[in-house]
Structure formats: C-alpha cells, structure tokens
Amino acid sequence: MFFLLQNREFLRLRNIAVAVMAMGVIVSCSSLWKERVDDQPLARVGDVYLYKKDISPLLGKGISKEDSTSLVVNYINNWASKQLLLAKAKINLPEEKLAEFNALVSDYRTDLYTRAYAEALVGQGSDSVVTEAQLQSFYEQEKENFKLKEKLVKLRFIELPVQFMDKGTVIEKMKRFDDEDVSYLDSIGVQFKKLNFNDSIWIGMSRVLEEIPPLTLENEDRYLKKSQFFELEDSLGVYLGKIIDVREVNDIAPLSFIEPTIQQVLLSRRKLNYMRRLETEIIDEATRENEFEVYTYDEEN
Incomplete structure (x- = not known):
C-alpha cells in the first residue's frame, strides 16, 4: 500500500x-x-x-x-x-537507521574535507624526489620480496611480411647489430610490420607471447634462451628475434624492471610518515593554544 x-x-x-x-x-x-x-x-x-x-x-x-x-x-x-x-x-525508515545514515554522511563529509586538505599539505611539504641511491638501497634490503612471477627477456625483434624479399640480409644484420647494421635496419624499417631495437629493457613473457603468436608456453623454453636467435613463421608474418638476456620465474626481479614500483612504495611511505608527523604537530599546536583538551573523570563519578 x-x-x-x-x-x-x-x-x-x-x-x-x-x-x-x-x-x-x-x-x-x-x-x-x-x-x-x-x-x-x-x-x-x-x-x-x-x-x-x-x-x-x-x-x-x-x-x-x-x-x-x-x-x-x-x-x-x-x-x-x-x-x-x-x-x-x-x-x-526507523529512527535508528536514519541516525546511522546521518552519522555515515557526516563521517564521509569530514573525510572528504580532511583528506583533500591533508593531501594538499602533503603535496606541498613532502619531498617527491627519489634518488638512485635510495632506490638501490631499498632494492638491496627487500630483494627477497621481488621474486618474479613470470619470465622476463631482453630482445631485439622484427616482424616481416611473409613475402619479404631480402630476409637473409635482415637476419645477418640483426645478429651482428653494429652501428652500420642498426642504421641500415632503421632505413628500411617502414617495410617491417613490427620492430623493437631497444634490447636494454626487460619485457614480460605475456607481452612477448602476445607479440609473437608462434611462441607458446609449450615451446618458449626452446626459443627464449640467452644469446639465442630465432626465426618463426605463421600465415601472418615472419618473426625474427635475438635474445639478449633472460630472467626465470622466481629469480630476483632486475631493479630496472621494478623501479617504478619501488619508487611508488617509497613515495607512499614518505607521505604516510609526513601525514603522521602532521597529525601530531596539529594536535600539539592545538593543545598549546588551548583549542584541544581531553576531559578525565574519576570512575566513582
């Protein structure tokens, strides 16, 4: 009704x-x-x-x-x-439910205001620069917490069209890869379907399998070995890769791979410590200015 x-x-x-x-x-x-x-x-x-x-x-x-x-x-x-x-x-609605909701609304409003103000203060007063020495120190202390959950590789890689005419030259220059070879490969790069010449960065196995369809979890051990060159082909293209380095599952993650994570952890800890100091200073100042006090009573009363 x-x-x-x-x-x-x-x-x-x-x-x-x-x-x-x-x-x-x-x-x-x-x-x-x-x-x-x-x-x-x-x-x-x-x-x-x-x-x-x-x-x-x-x-x-x-x-x-x-x-x-x-x-x-x-x-x-x-x-x-x-x-x-x-x-x-x-x-x-029952009165107790309305009172509960009003308390939640009040708490939420307070949290919004105080969080915005506190974050503004933290942004102004907290150092946002993480040095290489700080990164390295944290990495050395926490190494055992950075074991890999997937294989990582460094590789240079090219995907050619199936009908590419001069595959032999590309393979030769990919393997040797001196300055002249790099210059040559760059000059004809528009003929490639994909390329990655930055072989100094670590790439996760999931990304490698995504970019090179003939590679699978069943055959990756055969092709993804340190210093190995591989050539694979399917109906879409020819995949050429030179493996520079490999890190296996449960190996310690390289610093360069987890540096963004470490940086975020250090900044979060720094902000948390700053916030704690800020809260203590605010309470101390309010107490000195007689703006804050805690009342105590005898249990008998």
Missing part, C-alpha cells in the same frame, strides 16, 4: 514538475538562459527547490534548443524522483 501511494504521489509531483517546465522552460527556452536572476526556482518538492543556477552548467555552448529542453526536462524529473524518495525514506 505504501509503494502504491508513493507511486501515485510521485506521478502527481512529476507531472507538476513537467508542467513547471512547460510554462517556464519549453515555451521560452531561449530566453530562460539569458542574464536573469540566478536564484530563480524551476521546480519544488516540499520545501526543497531546484534553481536555474543548478542546471545552467549542463547547458554548454552549441547545444540546440531541442536538446536543451530534453536535457532540462530529464534533469528535473530525475531530481524530483530523488527528492520524493528521500522524503519518503525520512518518514518511513
């Missing part, structure tokens, strides 16, 4: 809201958004009003009259339904 009454009242008030729009917006939509009083109400549910200034940001330049009318009507209907449901909830 409650929901039946709620639906009837909702429909009645929604129709009122639409009627307000019909009189105040649809008839003169183009004039509504001209320079007028910002606190002009567009709709009301109980003692709560929706004002023109609440909707103005939704209507950007270039929006058509039809689109703006539809947007405003939809916004008012959504706003009205929320206000009606909120009003019904306040009437029909």
